[in-house]
Amino acid sequence: MLEGDLAMTTAARPEQGCTIHVCTACRRQREDLPEGYDQPGIALAAALSERMAGGDIAVVPVECLAVCKRPCTIALAADGKWTYLIGDLDTETHLDEIVGAAESFAASANGIVPWKERPASFRKGVVARVPPLPRQQGLNE
């Protein structure tokens, strides 16, 4: 293996997994708190980071995914795949489902996981999806 090949292999490794972007800005109404809200994405990002530690799925807290009305919102993304935005997620209720869905997404060829294999929270919570760029789909080649 040439040095150039080795460098390429190393650089490509993260793309074998995926990234979970977690919105830490969106506010959830909480009458029981003095502020009247919490930011559940902060705890979700921390819990996901702990679960994903050492694997090839990156967890990245994000200031704002601009969904706002459906806390917590996350986005699953990977190079050359469809991106999925999912809202209405909660650490206590959905942590295992998010981990499973991210693993399915990472294992998929193009980011599209068959409907039946998606957890209920991902079926109900879909906010939007975006295809990979044309170059990555081979449309410009």
Next chain:
Amino acid sequence: MLEGDLAMTTAARPEQGCTIHVCTACRRQREDLPEGYDQPGIALAAALSERMAGGDIAVVPVECLAVCKRPCTIALAADGKWTYLIGDLDTETHLDEIVGAAESFAASANGIVPWKERPASFRKGVVARVPPLPRQQGLNE
């Protein structure tokens, strides 16, 4: 210039512009039509393709962006930039604003166009946004 450099320049050119993904699936209620709906994204994709012809902004019709409730929905995307999803757009009312917003997005460093420079339809219509992958932000390097 070496042949390798030339190849790189050619391959990189599309990324100097951006891609407008246009959802052609979402249905808009139309009581005046026998079907009860139309699919306004089809006309929007055609109109945008005509306006963008010959430039470095690609227009790509997409089967479904999974937003559904806010036709037409589009996504602005480019390598290494934030992706923006915008809904509630209409060819007749917003074509010039979409063209202008796509040009601003293409000219921006990271996909984030200052709030004051966004047309009204893009301020009101934002569905979600997604950051570039960590590798593209230099977070993995």
